[in-house]
Amino acid sequence: MEYLLVKFREARGVIIDGISEGMTNEVLELETGTHSVTLEAPPDFTPELHEFLLRKTSVISPKVISFEKV
Amino acid sequence: MKKYRLNKYLYPALIITLFFLCSCAHYQKNLPQTDIHQNEPYTFDAFNQPRDADETFVILTFSGGGTRAAAFSYGVLEEMKNTQLPGLNKTILDEADIISTVSGGSFTGAYYALFGPRIFTDFKEKFLYRNIQKELALSLMNPANWLRLSSPYFSRIDLAAELYDTTIFEAGTFKSLADRKKRPFLIINATSLYQGSRFEFTGEQFNYIGSDILSYPIARAVAASSAFPFLLSPISLINYPYPDEYKMTDADKMALKDYWNNKSRYYNAFNNTMYADKKGHSYLHLMDGGLADNIGLRAVNDLYLRGGIRKKINSGEIKRLLVIVVNAKNEPQETLDKNESPPGLSTVALKTATVSMDNYSFETVESIKKLFADRIEAQMNLDGCQQKLDEHCKDGYKLPALAGGKMKLYVVDISFDNLPDNDEKNFLKHLPTTFHLEKNEVERLISAGRLLFKGHPEFKAFMDEFK
Numbered sequence: 001m002e003y004l005l006v007k008f009r010e011a012r013g014v015i016i017d018g019i020s021e022g023m024t025n026e027v028l029e030l031e032t033g034t035h036s037v038t039l040e041a042p043p044d045f046t047p048e049l050h051e052f053l054l055r056k057t058s059v060i061s062p063k064v065i066s067f068e069k070v
Numbered sequence: 071m072k073k074y075r076l077n078k079y080l081y082p083a084l085i086i087t088l089f090f091l092c093s094c095a096h097y098q099k100n101l102p103q104t105d106i107h108q109n110e111p112y113t114f115d116a117f118n119q120p121r122d123a124d125e126t127f128v129i130l131t132f133s134g135g136g137t138r139a140a141a142f143s144y145g146v147l148e149e150m151k152n153t154q155l156p157g158l159n160k161t162i163l164d165e166a167d168i169i170s171t172v173s174g175g176s177f178t179g180a181y182y183a184l185f186g187p188r189i190f191t192d193f194k195e196k197f198l199y200r201n202i203q204k205e206l207a208l209s210l211m212n213p214a215n216w217l218r219l220s221s222p223y224f225s226r227i228d229l230a231a232e233l234y235d236t237t238i239f240e241a242g243t244f245k246s247l248a249d250r251k252k253r254p255f256l257i258i259n260a261t262s263l264y265q266g267s268r269f270e271f272t273g274e275q276f277n278y279i280g281s282d283i284l285s286y287p288i289a290r291a292v293a294a295s296s297a298f299p300f301l302l303s304p305i306s307l308i309n310y311p312y313p314d315e316y317k318m319t320d321a322d323k324m325a326l327k328d329y330w331n332n333k334s335r336y337y338n339a340f341n342n343t344m345y346a347d348k349k350g351h352s353y354l355h356l357m358d359g360g361l362a363d364n365i366g367l368r369a370v371n372d373l374y375l376r377g378g379i380r381k382k383i384n385s386g387e388i389k390r391l392l393v394i395v396v397n398a399k400n401e402p403q404e405t406l407d408k409n410e411s412p413p414g415l416s417t418v419a420l421k422t423a424t425v426s427m428d429n430y431s432f433e434t435v436e437s438i439k440k441l442f443a444d445r446i447e448a449q450m451n452l453d454g455c456q457q458k459l460d461e462h463c464k465d466g467y468k469l470p471a472l473a474g475g476k477m478k479l480y481v482v483d484i485s486f487d488n489l490p491d492n493d494e495k496n497f498l499k500h501l502p503t504t505f506h507l508e509k510n511e512v513e514r515l516i517s518a519g520r521l522l523f524k525g526h527p528e529f530k531a532f533m534d535e536f537k
Contacts, residue, residue, distance in 0.1 A: 001375075001441070001444060001445070001448070003448070003472075005470050017319075017320045017321040017324050018319055018320030018321060019320075019321065019381060020381075020385075021380070021381045021384045021385060022384035022385055022386075022473045023385075023473070025470060026470055026471045026472070026473045027452075027470050027471065027472045027473060028384045028473050029380075029383065029384060029445070029448070029472070029473065029474070030380075030384075031332060031335055031375045031376050031380075032328075032331060032332045032335075033324065033325065033327075033328040033331045033332040033335050034324045034325075034327040034328055034331065035324055036320055036324055051324075053331060055331060058448075058451070059448040059449075059451055059452050059472055060451060060452060060455050060469065062470075
């Protein structure tokens with residue numbers, strides 16, 4: 001499995017590959033591969049979507065992506 | 071004279087008409103989907119429960135193996151019903167969330183999902199003690215059915231499905247399961263002949279073929295799941311055009327980019343999305359689920375990696391995850407290796423078609439155990455690092471928490487090999503794969519299922535959690 005940390009200044013639901021799954025600011029466990037990540041409403045964040053390849057991560061060294069509040 | 075002439079033409083005409091009508095016999099078609107939300111009631115998400123109800127999440131998988139498998143898994147269900155969870159006013163069976171079934175195991179799993187605790191009062195008479203094999207043979211010998219079987223669109227498996235529908239599943243459909251609004255969520259597994267891949271009877275899978283699952287009879291799904299090669303013919307489904315609003319899921323779009331990164335994810339999406347080619351794949355032909363996975367565990371593996379279970383783990387809903395694998399694998403007594411001359415064509419053909427059925431069952435169990443071990447290791451690594459940071463760094467830095475926290479995960483793999491009594495082990499392992507066993511054989515299988523479940527060390531560890 002791979003590990004992903006979605007950073008946002010508040011706790012917000014995360015949508016991974018179109019499915020609501022987990023929260024921001026905690027390490028999410030996912031399958032190796034290409035994923036798209038966005039946040040749940042309201043749409044007050046940027047960018048709208050991250051798409052990336054998730055591999056070669058560990059629980060103490062997860063891939064980190066960030067959304068900024070706008 | 072006139073009467074004679076009438077008879078001369080009337081009877082042959084009647085016979086020809088009857089033959090024509092009967093040869094128009096057609097298998098029961100799956101119906102098209104009229105809108106994209108139609109299958110939602112039979113998806114895992116629709117079987118959701120209150121958030122805290124998933125703290126203990128229990129999954130059962132029932133293998134193939136005819137009546138042997140059906141009775142063995144029934145024994146496990148019976149023991150689960152009799153096992154109270156300490157401190158809670160419920161049994162371990164009340165906690166069953168998913169049942170994934172193959173072939174013979176599909177009869178027990180589907181019956182429990184459809185009728186609940188009633189299984190403990192009438193399933194033995196309705197299925198386990200019956201000589202289904204003989205009933206199927208009698209049905210084949212019925213002259214009325216000869217005419218139906220002469221149709222290219224009606225075959226032996228359709229007779230079997232009719233028998234199961236009327237005498238076991240009482241015309242139940244997937245709507246009957248959805249209407250119960252009660253777990254366990256049943257996943258009946260078959261094998262797509264074209265790809266040799268797993269085909270599950272769920273709303274998600276039927277979305278790919280533009281078909282309505284709710285109206286589909288459970289008996290036909292069970293028949294597909296248990297369509298043993300050569301003995302029974304495949305169950306056919308129509309691949310319909312998609313409703314107007316249909317679009318490929320984001321998860322499939324992402325997975326189809328992963329050929330070089332994750333082939334398991336890629337092929338899972340590829341095998342499902344290929345049904346978008348409605349001209350090239352107008353029909354699907356399904357056979358015994360054991361050809362793709364004889365223990366029903368790959369459905370669970372997929373849900374853990376990328377489906378509903380993964381979602382629940384990342385959302386912190388599951389605290390304890392227990393997977394119970396009931397594997398009725400046998401070792402039929404064969405004399406192949408005693409003869410110098412090679413076996414005949416029919417033996418080779420049957421062997422070739424079925425030899426793969428249990429080849430990878432062991433590896434599939436090991437694979438899910440490895441996934442669970444990796445999760446536990448990740449939890450321990452995170453804890454260990456945090457402890458070191460707390461000891462050596464004074465700024466109080468906290469590592470981000472792992473979603474789902476410190477889960478407990480257990481795999482209870484039940485098979486005849488676990489039996490302590492060698493005589494009983496050998497007896498059960500040599501029972502054939504058939505839909506007819508003697509009553510005492512059925513009872514011994516049930517007893518073995520009960521004994522092996524309650525004595526399994528992983529199950530004992532799971533129960534200790536509640537003390």
